[in-house]
């Protein structure tokens with residue numbers, strides 16, 4: 001029986017989305033929300049992971065009466081195979097994004113990438129040293145070429161473990177060795193997922209799940225980390241920047257261009273082109289007061305953290321942006337761009353333009369993006385959007401008057417700088433604050449929004465609860481945008497809600513209690529930060545000792561499954577707002593939610609509401625604090641060197 005149709009107020013929390021969705025519902029426009037209603041209730045074979053369509057003797061569905069597929073596969077095998085394929089999908093998406101950037105770095109190093117140049121030479125040289133590439137006395141392009149070629153072997157290596165794994169604490173690398181889950185080349189890992197899950201290959205659910213962790217590591221400590229490193233080299237390492245978020249960033253009198261997806265290459269050039277005097281003159285000649293470039297999803301996060309370009313919204317707002325009637329062009333690249341966009345745009349003047357040859361949509365115009373002439377391509381797209389401005393029908397236009405200010409751009413470098421200043425950049429003050437109990441721990445809230453739950457309700461309630469309980473919150477992806485829209489990414493707003501200890505530390509170092517660290521691939525920055533905490537000393541010698549937890553409250557994509565797996569394999573517990581599609585196998589559930597704790601020192605936990613999540617998180621943080629012997633009230637004083645040495649003994 002179909003569920004009762006939800007009202008807009010049951011689906012979204014923020015005023016801008018509520019306003020636009022109410023109009024859409026009244027007009028009978030199909031959106032992700034109405035389609036979610038139409039798809040409910042979801043097939044239980046699918047949600048439990050019990051449907052197998054891996055060969056044409058099937059599809060097979062496991063029931064008490066038919067506990068085996070035609071080939072004899074049982075629920076455990078089928079559930080584990082489906083899970084592994086999800087991890088492969090997530091890793092492939094992140095890593096292919098990384099590969100594209102590595103190829104761009106290679107081309108830029110050879111002067112073949114037009115306007116793309118090495119923007120952050122410091123980041124380049126640091127990365128070169130990390131990968132044992134000689135950099136002293138050598139020109140940046142020569143170093144960049146060697147580094148790009150080194151990165152390419154991370155994709156192609158057949159037997160050699162990924163070099164990037166060496167960026168993890170040695171103790172963690174030893175855990176991976178002990179369980180034989182150090183990945184070789186990224187491409188090989190993903191191919192092996194497909195091979196293992198082909199009919200008649202790997203039937204041992206444990207063996208399949210261990211390969212899921214191996215493949216996920218190839219993402220988090222491979223493709224995603226490489227993507228972040230290369231983005232910083234080519235586009236600059238983020239540092240705190242002010243901007244604003246929500247649909248109200250669209251201009252009533254400007255040409256509005258919305259970029260959407262994940263890859264930063266084209267959007268980086270659009271950011272440059274959008275302030276080009278020639279483009280602005282062209283816009284004025286068309287009767288507009290300028291050009292507003294804004295973003296959706298992680299392309300938004302990429303240009304937000306580097307240029308302060310405003311955020312129009314997150315995943316569930318992509319159609320709502322078009323429904324404002326004020327968007328001249330939506331430019332998509334890869335991942336999270338709904339195929340419904342051209343259909344929604346059909347009732348308006350909005351042009352939907354796809355730019356990646358691997359991501360086309362029926363009804364969208366396609367403009368293949370050419371790296372070598374990127375700036376020209378970006379300007380051409382903006383001119384096309386400007387030409388479209390005259391077609392905007394102001395009777396259909398309704399931009400919600402809601403946007404909130406924000407501060408974003410907390411790379412690990414930026415956090416270090418905030419904590420220690422330019423000359424003593426260090427994580428020491430954070431470690432000290434955690435040891436003294438002023439900060440209870442660090443929680444990464446990441447991932448998407450999902451129409452199966454009320455937009456951002458869980459994410460925002462949890463964030464509020466955690467900072468009140470003296471937990472420093474770091475964020476990426478659409479979860480970061482949720483906080484931005486709520487105004488919780490400004491130091492002023494968040495400090496007012498922070499607990500006394502967290503507030504004291506944040507005020508002392510001038511840092512907000514909720515830190516926007518970037519896009520989905522930038523979850524690698526969270527791992528990097530946790531590694532810095534370990535290296536700084538006093539909080540154990542492994543990531544599994546650090547009082548830190550990851551949370552994906554409203555996740556929806558395969559990438560989130562992969563991210564969860566590499567967090568757990570890294571020794572960081574993960575809370576899920578809703579379970580994986582694995583509940584058809586008790587053994588798989590037990591393995592992922594319990595047995596991994598014995599293997600990696602961390603596991604998955606499901607908490608279907610924010611209060612339960614907050615309680616679970618505090619319990620997990622407390623357990624780690626107890627183990628470290630720091631779970632007691634300490635005198636609030638800054639440690640001197642003598643104290644620190646004593647603590648490290």
Ligand code: SF4
Nearest residue numbers: 052055058060069071
């Ligand atoms: Fe059915 Fe086995 Fe084929 Fe899957 S692989 S569809 S369980 S016969």
Ligand code: MSK
Nearest residue numbers: 298336447448477478
């Ligand atoms: S964009 S993967 S909806 S976070 Fe990275 Fe948002 Fe999830 Fe896409």
